[in-house]
Amino acid sequence: MKYRVFAKLVKVEPVDHETYVHTYEAPQIAQDALPGQFLHIRVTHLSTPLLRRPISILWSDSHSLVKVLFKVVRTGTALLAEKREGELVDLLGPLGTPFPYDFNRDSIMVAGGYGIAPVYYLSRLNPSNNNKRVLIYGARDASQLYLRNDLKAAFDEVNYATQDGSVGRRGLVTDPLRDLLMSRGNLAIYACGPTPMLAAVKQLVAEVAEPGTPCWLSMENQMGCGFGACQGCVVKTVDGYATTCKQGPVFDARTVVFS
């Protein structure tokens, strides 16, 4: 189910000067949420900005609390960052299709910047039994690698890549990903980050991974309604346009057509 609720913002945790974790008390949403889904947040009751802002779910306790990680980009997220603990916030959620999860394959989770949110949630919700959960996490520099203190507990292995080399390997996430794909088998890939990163992940998996390796991409897009009505957020797929908000944001990489 999807819910519209006025949820109490119970905790604001600044991650850095422009990135925050919000915890909302929203039992209906928390109980239904799954990794890869998002909240569509109305940042003001006034008419500018008019549209909600889609923010990926970072964690749900499956009972009453749901968390999001967001970075201040423009006006909408700046207004969200001004919300104080105790305020009621207009939420719609949980929206979109979640990540499928394959327990029989080792998980390679690839994240860029604040794209860490859904893969963190996915990994933490599915503790290892037989399979390993490996994170490859990239950003321009160390300042854009979020939640680093929490990642060791959520993954069996964490690999960083920064373009300036300030943390981990210098370069893009595709460098460590290529090595992993070439050296290991029986993998499933789960990725979330900027569109060029996702396009590169798709291409690399197609070229290097074992045939039949599942690869799921969580796409980012500007959205209107967030639940499939306005057709504003479509992405190109092999079956025509698909809505990021309802048919996505998680897509089978084989179906997404990158231009």
Next chain:
Amino acid sequence: MTGDNPDVPDLSTTVGSLKLKNPVTVASGTFGYGQEFQEFYDPSILGAVFLKGLTTRPRTGNETPRLVETPSGLINSIGLQNIGIDEFVQSKWRELEKIDSAICANLSGDTIDEFVELASKACTVPIIRALEVNISCPNIKAGGVEFGRSPAAAREITRRVVEISKVPVLVKLTPNVTDVVEIAAAVMEAGAAGVTLVNTFLAMAIDIERRKPVLTNIMGGLSGPCIKPIAVRMVWQVYKALKCPILGMGGIMTGADALEFILAGASAISIGTANFVNPTAGPDILAEISEYCEPHGVKSIAELVGAAHAA
């Protein structure tokens, strides 16, 4: 509907020969074929549902980006992405059977013959209570808005559709004209049951970093609260000149907004962009209209239609 109980206002209304249980409807292109909203509420509460615009063939819609937010508004260039009339007539309509509201088909043709084909096919669907002829979409390149700008073309399309339609025909007009009254008069003369006022305003936004239009389609249709005062003005002008049935719309976000349109002369209203911001805008606005009635001594919505014109 509630005539037996003097304390409950009578919200029933009509747009020409189209009878509605209440004045709150949802605008074409903002409600899909109804499915998306059923997770939030039962659309049976609405006076009418105007379905996503149908064309003779399926349309994939325009290239992205298709949306850009502007102050108190939204410019879209979706491009009438839809399944096409044939799939709708063959199967899709069955998904709407359980909705106890006036289901209305919105039709977009590139030629007069296409409008006639769409109308005759739509009339074969038993649940369709009215046709809304869209002569005003700013997002399709051939035809479309041009029909809506010419009184002669608007009259001819209306006449041909009314001739073969088995249900009331509303004509959705573009605001992108100098004199909307002239177009409204033409379609009413040609037998329309009423006019839908107004579609979106032709608009654009430019990305100053890329130094290019934001929308791939360059221009799109502006909707949202920013257009409301202009839309109210157009409803006022058409009602004043013609006293014809009007379905009013343009930036309605609240019951108060809806009441402005009704007081200007609309006998029913449509919610558009607000559906994207608040998926329960329909029932919320209906409740707000209803709550206005009692303290203001309003027994029936009909008392309010055009009431702002009273001397």
